[in-house]
Amino acid sequence: MLKFTMLSGGRGSNFDAIMQRIASKELNARCISLITLSTSKSADVAGKYGVPVRIIEGDNLLSILQSDNPDLVVMSGYMRKLPENIFDLFENKIINIHPSLLPSFGGKGCYGIHVHEKALEAGVKVTGLTVHYVNKDYDSGKIIAQTAVPVLPGDTPESLAQRVLKEEHNTYWRVIKEFTTFS
Numbered sequence: 001m002l003k004f005t006m007l008s009g010g011r012g013s014n015f016d017a018i019m020q021r022i023a024s025k026e027l028n029a030r031c032i033s034l035i036t037l038s039t040s041k042s043a044d045v046a047g048k049y050g051v052p053v054r055i056i057e058g059d060n061l062l063s064i065l066q067s068d069n070p071d072l073v074v075m076s077g078y079m080r081k082l083p084e085n086i087f088d089l090f091e092n093k094i095i096n097i098h099p100s101l102l103p104s105f106g107g108k109g110c111y112g113i114h115v116h117e118k119a120l121e122a123g124v125k126v127t128g129l130t131v132h133y134v135n136k137d138y139d140s141g142k143i144i145a146q147t148a149v150p151v152l153p154g155d156t157p158e159s160l161a162q163r164v165l166k167e168e169h170n171t172y173w174r175v176i177k178e179f180t181t182f183s
Helices: 013-023 041-049 061-068 085-089 113-122 157-179
Strands: 002-008 029-036 053-055 072-076 094-098 126-133 143-150
Touching: 002 013, 002 041, 002 157, 013 029, 013 041, 013 072, 013 157, 029 041, 029 061, 041 053, 061 085, 072 157, 094 157, 113 157, 126 157, 143 157
Parallel strands: 002 029, 002 072, 029 053, 072 094
Antiparallel strands: 094 126, 126 143
């Protein structure tokens, strides 16, 4: 069974979608902790599923990860760059989900609704999401999976974000499931 740590600071909807798949036995994994910067909606999700919450204080992220020793670190809604020393010990063990088809609309400052605003401003007909390995540069790690989402006439950043998020919930757990064959 794959054991993973969730690294989040957002609303927790991807975390909840993943945990629902574990509860339904579609995903053979166990979340050993939620690591977050402060109490957030992600912490509420953790409480719902009995997952221990660890709060980052100063520069203790590496020591928390070393203590947990997860097979995989799953990021979603964590808005800080990871310290470089983490990659030495967790190379190819940290994944993230991004709300665009990288390399388009990625990098520093491209997060949340800003990604969808940029997609609409650019006039793209297709956007989507990318699950990728995390490395030292924002949104530039090796791509693991992508799911396309059409941009519809009359889309707003909010309506586009809602459709992309729905596909994130359908995709992220499946990517994690692929990792269960390696652990």
